[in-house]
Amino acid sequence: MNLFEFIVQDWRVNRGNTKGRLLLLLFRTANFCSTRRAYYYLGFPYLLFYRVLVEWFFSVEIPWNVKIGKNLSLFHAQALVMAADVVIGENCTLRQSTTIGNKQLRNGLVSSSPVIGNHVDIGSNVCIIGSITVGDYVNIGCGTVVVRNVSAHSTVTGYAGTERKSTTNS
Template identity: 60%
Template sequence: MNFIEFIFQDWAANSTSAKGRVILLLFRIANFCTTRKIYYYLGYPYRIFYKILVEWFFCIEIPWNTKIGRGLRIYHGQGLVLNSQVVIGNYCTLRHCTTIGNKQLPTGAISVSPVIGNYVEVGCNACIIGEITIGDHVTIGCGSVVTKSMPANAVVAGNPAVQIKTRLQAVEVA
């Protein structure tokens, strides 16, 4: 994937959100600078610019080294916080006031961050924390606190979040 394809991979997914387009374009440029050693030092001034503009002005914390798949969609983009160790799959949707990160364990150690599958929809004001895995095609309801792994095709909601429904899997037409 060349530079232009890389930085515009979320453009179509955010066709109705200019803010989402700008934030993810800035993120992809910073991520490109971080993941290629030759650009690491050349991209340092840009990463400072990114941190100031995205985190301080847009109030969104998406560290430039976070692993995020293609087609991420951000709705409203306010109060979004991701840990740098979070892994997000392809074509996911994140809404405002969402937190995805690690947690402090009773021993005082810090847990690993969540791994989120493909086509996951996260409602506003949701918290996804701890060493958990969210399967593909999962919908997480607004205000949910997810602290346990969820299987694919689940609809989850609540505090703590529980699976309230299983989606029927789509039948592929040949």
């Protein structure tokens, strides 16, 4: 995949969503620079620009080294927070006020961050924290707090990921 294809890989799924397109264009450019040694030093001024513009002005914290698969769809992209070691699969949807990251453990250490599968639809005001895995084709309802693994083809709502098997396969 060349630079242009890499940067615009989310363009189609965010049709009509100018803010989502802009944020993902900025993220993909920063991700390209930060994950390729040859571009890191040349792109360092851009990485600083990205951090200031996206975090301070758009109030979105998507670290430039997060691993996100193609076709990420952002609805109302504001108040999104991710830890740097989050992994998100392909064809996922994120909505506003979502936090995906690590948590502090009882022993004072910090856990690793979630790994989210493909075709996961995440509602608004969702908190997914800890060293957990969210399977493929999962729907996470608005306001859900997910702190344990979620199996594929599930719908999750409420606190701690109360799980219910979906009746239809997506």
